[in-house]
Amino acid sequence: MPIELRILGRHQADEHDVGFTYSGVTFNQHNLHTFAGVNAVDTKEFLAQTFACLQSHGQVCARMGAYKPRTSPYSFQGLGKECLPWAFELAGKYGIKVISMEVTREAHVDEINEALHLTGKPTGVMLQIGTRNTQNFELLKAVGRQHEHPILLKRGFGITLDESLMAAEYCASEGNSQIIFGLRGMKTNFGDPHRNLVDFGHVPVVHRLTRMPVCVDPSHSVGARGASPEGILDVFHVAAQGVIAGANMLLVDMHPVPKKSLVDAAQAISLEELPYFLEDMGIAREAYEKRVALHQRVVAERAAAPAAAAASAKAA
Ligand code: PEP
Numbered sequence: 356m357p358i359e360l361r362i363l364g365r366h367q368a369d370e371h372d373v374g375f376t377y378s379g380v381t382f383n384q385h386n387l388h389t390f391a392g393v394n395a396v397d398t399k400e401f402l403a404q405t406f407a408c409l410q411s412h413g414q415v416c417a418r419m420g421a422y423k424p425r426t427s428p429y430s431f432q433g434l435g436k437e438c439l440p441w442a443f444e445l446a447g448k449y450g451i452k453v454i455s456m457e458v459t460r461e462a463h464v465d466e467i468n469e470a471l472h473l474t475g476k477p478t479g480v481m482l483q484i485g486t487r488n489t490q491n492f493e494l495l496k497a498v499g500r501q502h503e504h505p506i507l508l509k510r511g512f513g514i515t516l517d518e519s520l521m522a523a524e525y526c527a528s529e530g531n532s533q534i535i536f537g538l539r540g541m542k543t544n545f546g547d548p549h550r551n552l553v554d555f556g557h558v559p560v561v562h563r564l565t566r567m568p569v570c571v572d573p574s575h576s577v578g579a580r581g582a583s584p585e586g587i588l589d590v591f592h593v594a595a596q597g598v599i600a601g602a603n604m605l606l607v608d609m610h611p612v613p614k615k616s617l618v619d620a621a622q623a624i625s626l627e628e629l630p631y632f633l634e635d636m637g638i639a640r641e642a643y644e645k646r647v648a649l650h651q652r653v654v655a656e657r658a659a660a661p662a663a664a665a666a667s668a669k670a671a
């Protein structure tokens with residue numbers, strides 16, 4: 356192992372992965388969960404419509420931002436702690452069990468806990484560390500010290516994979532190893548016209564180097580609603596690329612009126628597109644499972660081949 360991942364590293368190929376169950380949902384390197392939802396909470400109506408849509412399609416996980424780190428100080432910064440009580444209540448009302456929510460400082464974790472306490476814990480929260488904070492070591496240690504919520508650690512968009520994996524190890528070293536590692540594309544013009552250079556080829560690499568489940572965020576990777584000649588959105592294409600390589604979580608921006616989304620409006624899918632997206636990902640997941648079965652068959656055939664050759668040599 357080139358870097359020292361004492362807790363999260365896969366030191367032997369057959370070492371068990373970091374699986375955990377939180378709020379009734381199990382996360383590991385073998386299954387897949389979709390977290391579609393609003394980039395940033397805006398109105399109660401839009402949030403309720405989003406959760407109702409998720410529920411009607413059997414979804415129990417969602418994404419939802421309240422604290423938004425923005426490039427410009429003049430852009431909408433998220434509704435912050437004020438929206439948490441009603442947003443959590445709405446989540447519970449529509450059967451959402453886990454919400455992925457970005458935190459940018461330790462106080463946000465306290466605010467989330469207060470709101471959950473106040474509302475009687477209607478849902479669970481996965482603490483998301485955004486790409487701009489992947490090396491905010493004090494924040495990493497803070498979310499690692501608490502054992503209440505799991506962590507979604509996004510890869511840093513301008514650092515090496517090893518450096519981002521070390522950031523995950525920072526959280527684990529403080530005691531919380533319930534961590535999902537998120538790929539979200541790298542910041543470089545070489546990815547143009549995509550917002551970021553899609554890095555989902557690293558799904559198997561992270562599976563191999565670590566025991567963490569791996570998330571892919573096609574929305575932040577692609578950043579727009581471009582489509583291929585057959586009409587399939589690039590967001591769908593790259594999401595499928597992540598899933599066919601074994602990704603365990605999808606984080607997808609979705610909004611009842613994408614154009615009205617206050618953050619990253621260009622990349623959101625609509626509620627009408629959710630069932631289509633889920634079915635498409637089901638196809639990709641099935642293809643992944645068939646690929647694993649094919650590999651296992653090939654390995655078994657190769658193992659049996661010398662034995663068969665030896666048997667026929669003996670008979671001759
Ligand atoms: C997000 O998921 O809302 C987000 C800001 O993502 P990233 O940190 O990857 O830019």
Ligand code: MN
Nearest residue numbers: 394575618619
């Ligand atoms: Mn964003």
